[in-house]
Amino acid sequence: MTEKGVRLRPPDYVVLGMVRLGAQSGYDIKKLVHDSIRFFWTISEAQIYPSLKRLERVALVRGRSAPQGRRRRRNFDITPQGEAALRAWLTSGEAMPFELRDIGLVKLFFADALDRADALGLLQAIMERSRERVAALNRIEPKARRYKAAGIRHPPLTLRLGIAFHKAIIDVCAEFGGAKKR
Amino acid sequence: MTEKGVRLRPPDYVVLGMVRLGAQSGYDIKKLVHDSIRFFWTISEAQIYPSLKRLERVALVRGRSAPQGRRRRRNFDITPQGEAALRAWLTSGEAMPFELRDIGLVKLFFADALDRADALGLLQAIMERSRERVAALNRIEPKARRYKAAGIRHPPLTLRLGIAFHKAIIDVCAEFGGAKKR
DNA sequence: TTCTCCATGTAAGTAGTTACATGATTGG
């Protein structure tokens, strides 16, 4: 339960979860998000820093000053209450509809307005985009292997999910376009 | 090119594209969106009606009063300029990054904070959600078949894409969880 | 008569981003 009427929203739990995974500063969180969940959830600095303050106010994280030389820095760890709050959120059973918002698919949906050549061009752009995404995800793979070695299993799972569904997109597009898969 | 300094944004093109596909009124657009692109792009009434006005002002659609009995109604069709503007947008080559924003995957990413049973529960919730989505998409299939019969090929393609990537999710989750695929 | 659908519209609020401001440190 969260006290004091401070309602936490998904971005707050993202920050909390990242602190739990070892991100110490706001800057660390930014970087960790960039090479993990940014593929299905983005978060900007303008959210991270206020969120850390909120989380500290309700004692879900504990922050302390940890300057590097003359460069200021605040480090955070998760508290036992923070762990509990994160678990409560993860198991809360709230609806979590799959929400996709993709101009690419919208354009593809309307592509009958184009002549054959342009429609095919659009199809190929969609395929290319998914190929690039697969490549980007594969670049993260070494990091996932390190997680696995440390007994952390779910980040690598989400990585596999990302790769799998972009491959599915490529396959369907290839079949539709009569082109080779690559 | 759009004249008069009215910059059109994706929701406007969605409205334009839907008018082109035969949606006549704002209400028609709402319904058509609901059983087609809502799976990768949502749009609310508060956007549709102002958007139709904007599009009419720059002559990309033409609207006229078409009351049903005493019930008011405005019908729209796309103009030649509207067709051209839609094609220009579809072929514009602007970046169209694949943007996914999914709390479900975020939770799965953090699931190592849970014990085995809860983590498995979350995994199953993700799978269930994709199964439901596949079912919802399959329910639309008859509509897609009618499109196909009329030579409209791309809406059915996006439908297949949706089904394919949710099946991919189900498969990966099933393998990870050691469960049956269903 | 009352519920659901048809139909159009707006006001107010929410969630988020972009752009900026500041300054220290490291590497080429």
Added chain:
DNA sequence: CCAATCATGTAACTACTTACATGGAGAA
């Protein structure tokens, strides 16, 4: 010495949703 990176933060803006307001028509 200059660029990139480390590090924190805010003001202003944008996009979008929710909730509401209004009212006609058909069906149970």
